[in-house]
Amino acid sequence: MARKPGSRSDITGPRIRAAARRLFARHGFAAVSMRQIAAEVGVQAGALYLYTPDKETMLVDLLKDHMDELIVAWDAAAPGGGPLERLQAFVRFHIAFNLDHADAVFLSYMELRNLGPENFAVIEGLRRDYENRLEAILTAGQGTGLFAVPDTKLATMAIIAMLNGVNTWYREGGRLSRAAVGDIYWDMVRKAVAA
Amino acid sequence: MARKPGSRSDITGPRIRAAARRLFARHGFAAVSMRQIAAEVGVQAGALYLYTPDKETMLVDLLKDHMDELIVAWDAAAPGGGPLERLQAFVRFHIAFNLDHADAVFLSYMELRNLGPENFAVIEGLRRDYENRLEAILTAGQGTGLFAVPDTKLATMAIIAMLNGVNTWYREGGRLSRAAVGDIYWDMVRKAVAA
DNA sequence: AGAGTATCTGAACGCCCGTTCAATACAATC
DNA sequence: GATTGTATTGAACGGGCGTTCAGATACTCT
Numbered sequence: 001m002a003r004k005p006g007s008r009s010d011i012t013g014p015r016i017r018a019a020a021r022r023l024f025a026r027h028g029f030a031a032v033s034m035r036q037i038a039a040e041v042g043v044q045a046g047a048l049y050l051y052t053p054d055k056e057t058m059l060v061d062l063l064k065d066h067m068d069e070l071i072v073a074w075d076a077a078a079p080g081g082g083p084l085e086r087l088q089a090f091v092r093f094h095i096a097f098n099l100d101h102a103d104a105v106f107l108s109y110m111e112l113r114n115l116g117p118e119n120f121a122v123i124e125g126l127r128r129d130y131e132n133r134l135e136a137i138l139t140a141g142q143g144t145g146l147f148a149v150p151d152t153k154l155a156t157m158a159i160i161a162m163l164n165g166v167n168t169w170y171r172e173g174g175r176l177s178r179a180a181v182g183d184i185y186w187d188m189v190r191k192a193v194a195a
Numbered sequence: 196m197a198r199k200p201g202s203r204s205d206i207t208g209p210r211i212r213a214a215a216r217r218l219f220a221r222h223g224f225a226a227v228s229m230r231q232i233a234a235e236v237g238v239q240a241g242a243l244y245l246y247t248p249d250k251e252t253m254l255v256d257l258l259k260d261h262m263d264e265l266i267v268a269w270d271a272a273a274p275g276g277g278p279l280e281r282l283q284a285f286v287r288f289h290i291a292f293n294l295d296h297a298d299a300v301f302l303s304y305m306e307l308r309n310l311g312p313e314n315f316a317v318i319e320g321l322r323r324d325y326e327n328r329l330e331a332i333l334t335a336g337q338g339t340g341l342f343a344v345p346d347t348k349l350a351t352m353a354i355i356a357m358l359n360g361v362n363t364w365y366r367e368g369g370r371l372s373r374a375a376v377g378d379i380y381w382d383m384v385r386k387a388v389a390a
Numbered sequence: 391a392g393a394g395t396a397t398c399t400g401a402a403c404g405c406c407c408g409t410t411c412a413a414t415a416c417a418a419t420c
Numbered sequence: 421g422a423t424t425g426t427a428t429t430g431a432a433c434g435g436g437c438g439t440t441c442a443g444a445t446a447c448t449c450t
Binding site: 004048 | 407411413415
């Protein structure tokens with residue numbers, strides 16, 4: 001056997017990435033073998049090395065692409081207007097985006113420890129870029145007296161952690177719709193930072 | 196070689212548990228081998244099986260002991276009084292306990308996926324027991340009109356996620372003392388649930 | 391001092407790991 | 421329809437994995 005009928009790298013490539021993302025999120029990076037990923041796609045393990053130099057690069061590429069996509073999506077969705085409107089938009093955007101990319105979000109928080117120092121620094125830097133966008137909103141609101149947070153850095157971390165928590169319990173078709181969850185969390189965030 | 200001078204199970208046992216907890220938290224359950232744990236303690240891998248029937252049991256015992264300790268500690272620390280006092284105590288307790296048991300906390304959130312279904316259910320049940328104690332406080336305050344949360348279950352999850360976030364950034368000897376962090380988070384939680 | 395028990399070693403078991411590579415079958419191009 | 425380049429297989433590499441166990445040493449108790 002050798003090349004398979006219908007084989008094309010622009011089809012196999014995305015399928016490999018999707019399988020890896022799913023399996024890494026489900027079972028953990030270290031617990032998933034290259035052979036498992038390959039089996040999910042329907043190829044042999046050796047074929048994966050047409051698409052990645054090694055396993056760690058596979059992970060770091062997934063994380064980097066996810067963070068890039070997150071930042072681009074927020075920059076496209078972010079409204080103008082006052083700090084209150086921008087904060088509300090951030091809360092709703094963050095919840096929605098995270099639910100739409102649950103596997104990648106989970107990965108980007110749980111598997112950083114499997115990265116070498118320089119890869120770690122890259123992902124950590126992207127995360128800080130994103131967090132800074134929230135902190136800027138809080139700082140703006142603080143400046144106009146609209147918000148009264150004791151510490152904008154901690155408030156940033158607190159809000160993000162709180163919103164990330166949604167991914168741990170939200171189930172599609174459950175008691176609350178996504179919109180309802182957005183409403184409820186916005187209510188709590190709004191009050192938490194209010195002057 | 197065989198038994199070593201000074202060897203005692205009530206010394207080796209805790210050392211094995213501590214090494215496993217540290218390594219699992221640092222590198223992930225799947226990424227840590229029994230031989231690594233044994234090396235950290237200074238024994239051969241085979242000796243670990245005097246203390247655990249297998250690797251997964253080692254993990255589940257760590258998680259179960261942690262959750263038990265958490266619940267016992269809160270029940271001992273929980274004050275009487277009104278919902279506001281009890282909520283404040285919870286916020287400060289949770290932050291302090293988590294910082295004192297950072298490895299176990301990390302494990303109990305990251306490594307649940309490495310458990311079989313019945314072990315998973317046990318740990319998940321203990322976590323819910325703990326969360327229910329917070330929810331009871333919120334419900335009490337809601338009843339007296341002291342709090343105004345849109346949904347006590349979501350508020351519970353939101354507060355716990357927010358407090359858990361402290362462990363991801365707090366560093367001993369950093370800009371803020373533990374007490375200062377407690378003050379700041381209590382301020383945000385208090386406002387978030389306020390009527 | 392001796393018996394009995396607790397603790398640990400060291401070697402072995404079968405199995406799976408990440409990665410490489412020559413061989414080969416298909417796709418794309420002209 | 422021949423040629424060139426692409427995608428894949430299948431086998432192999434050295435090595436580490438979780439786990440078991442017979443044998444050996446150290447403690448404990450009488």
